[in-house]
Amino acid sequence: xxxxxxxxxxxxxxxxxxxxxxxxxxxxxxxxxxxxxxxxxxxxxxxxxxxxxxxxxxxxxxxxxxxxxxxxxxxxxxxxxxxxxxxxxxxxxxxxxxxxxxxxxxxxxxxxxxxxxxxxxxxxxxxxxxxxxxxxxxxxxxxxxxxxxxxxxxxxxxxxxxxxxxxxxxxxxxxxxxxxxxxxxxxxxxxxxxxxxxxxxxxxxxxxxxxxxxxxxxxxxxxxxxxxxxxxxxxxxxxxxxxxxxxxxxxxxxxxxxxxxxxxxxxxxxxxxxxxxxxxxxxxxxxxxxxxxxxxxxxxxxxxxxxxxxxxxxxxxxxxxxxxxxxxxxxxxxxxxxxxxxxxxxxxxxxxxxxxxxxxxxxxxxxxxxxxxxxxxxxxxxxxxxxxxxxxxxxxxxxxxxxxxxxxxxxxxxxxxxxxxxxxxxxxxxxxxxxxxxxxxxxxxxxxxxxxxxxxxxxxxxxxxxxxxxxxxxxxxxxxxx
Numbered sequence: 089x090x091x092x093x094x095x096x097x098x099x100x101x102x103x104x105x106x107x108x109x110x111x112x113x114x115x116x117x118x119x120x121x122x123x124x125x126x127x128x129x130x131x132x133x134x135x136x137x138x139x140x141x142x143x144x145x146x147x148x149x150x151x152x153x154x155x156x157x158x159x160x161x162x163x164x165x166x167x168x169x170x171x172x173x174x175x176x177x178x179x180x181x182x183x184x185x186x187x188x189x190x191x192x193x194x195x196x197x198x199x200x201x202x203x204x205x206x207x208x209x210x211x212x213x214x215x216x217x218x219x220x221x222x223x224x225x226x227x228x229x230x231x232x233x234x235x236x237x238x239x240x241x242x243x244x245x246x247x248x249x250x251x252x253x254x255x256x257x258x259x260x261x262x263x264x265x266x267x268x269x270x271x272x273x274x275x276x277x278x279x280x281x282x283x284x285x286x287x288x289x290x291x292x293x294x295x296x297x298x299x300x301x302x303x304x305x306x307x308x309x310x311x312x313x314x315x316x317x318x319x320x321x322x323x324x325x326x327x328x329x330x331x332x333x334x335x336x337x338x339x340x341x342x343x344x345x346x347x348x349x350x351x352x353x354x355x356x357x358x359x360x361x362x363x364x365x366x367x368x369x370x371x372x373x374x375x376x377x378x379x380x381x382x383x384x385x386x387x388x389x390x391x392x393x394x395x396x397x398x399x400x401x402x403x404x405x406x407x408x409x410x411x412x413x414x415x416x417x418x419x420x421x422x423x424x425x426x427x428x429x430x431x432x433x434x435x436x437x438x439x440x441x442x443x444x445x446x447x448x449x450x451x452x453x454x455x456x457x458x459x460x461x462x463x464x465x466x467x468x469x470x471x472x473x474x475x476x477x478x479x480x481x482x483x484x485x486x487x488x489x490x491x492x493x494x495x496x497x498x499x500x501x502x503x504x505x506x507x508x509x510x511x512x513x514x515x516x517x518x519x520x521x522x523x524x525x526x527x528x529x530x531x532x533x534x535x536x537x538x539x540x541x542x543x544x545x546x547x548x549x550x551x552x553x554x555x556x557x558x559x560x561x562x563x564x565x566x567x568x569x570x
Contacts, residue, residue: 153168163226204285206235250289315347341432362435370435442471482538485502491556495556
């Protein structure tokens, strides 16, 4: 018998607008008898899919262009990322859809990619992340018109990241204070009727902007979701993808989109039980920073849009800045299909990442189906190592299938940050963001120890440099990237 620890959550309610486009509106009375239905995946199938749809699991990836792109003002041309970079970005989006159980892949549309690149240029030129921008200096009229129109249809991202890391990790996490209340980016990517995307990226150093243009097909009735639910994290969640926000409030919201057989949940009746196979304590996030009172960053919600008991703070505009409540939240928007049946909550495991092989059983009680019958829904989430069984290439720190000077540089970063991880609390809080070499999998850990002495240190950097300079052979080969 496994030792289990149970978390019981009572429900609160949050009404909020979402970034999901109005083009996704589908009247419930027009729901077809058969549309998109969630498919169950196995760990073996997920690993196999990743093998045929690979993408990098860290945020270091050189931005190569088949059509050159200026990275300094003035901006007069719209570049195009090379085919390998764009394919990796497409693979990341489709991988997330696959493990969530969606049966249909999205494709890249070259025209949308041009629009997405123009959108990214605007964000980069203005050092902003907004869906509407005034015409910036040093940007051509053509780029401004194309990019500003595209902004309304794009998921916008920033940071020292490549496009794939921004989408598959950060957007799917949706844990920042401006996004967690609706999980809008995540729900965009997992929309059953998302059919095409455009891929744009520009940047240098730690200043990068990525833009994904999303195109939804509202006319094809076969793309309407008619299944039971779409959950994230899904039934089998790669530990490598479980990313928490770098904000001071680490949030990784769990979302559960109920299918059309369910009514909008009555939050007075809903309860959630979470059972942990490890027996470790799980508790709810109790302090949500909704909006930064000093900078205005975050989600603009007034007190009539958020029910949070009486434990809330507001600014001079009446917008909620902080919500103190142990309750889960319900994100709802009447014009979006099933948004009023999306339950969002944030369980925490000792305040840290869930350990490998953790198995959660989540039971939602107090639901009601459209025929008036009472119902409860139970699903599970199991965290596993996606790359556990791949072959090892000693010294291949960035897991690109070869050993070169970049691995030496990146291991230097690891060796610099690692000693600080547990020495000071302020450093510990930032370690996961600053240090790109988290304990992803056995292969990544072994790759760091290039001289196989059991310790990752500067001697491993020297070993890698010798291999890169062909002064020593690389003794092991790898046929897959980490």
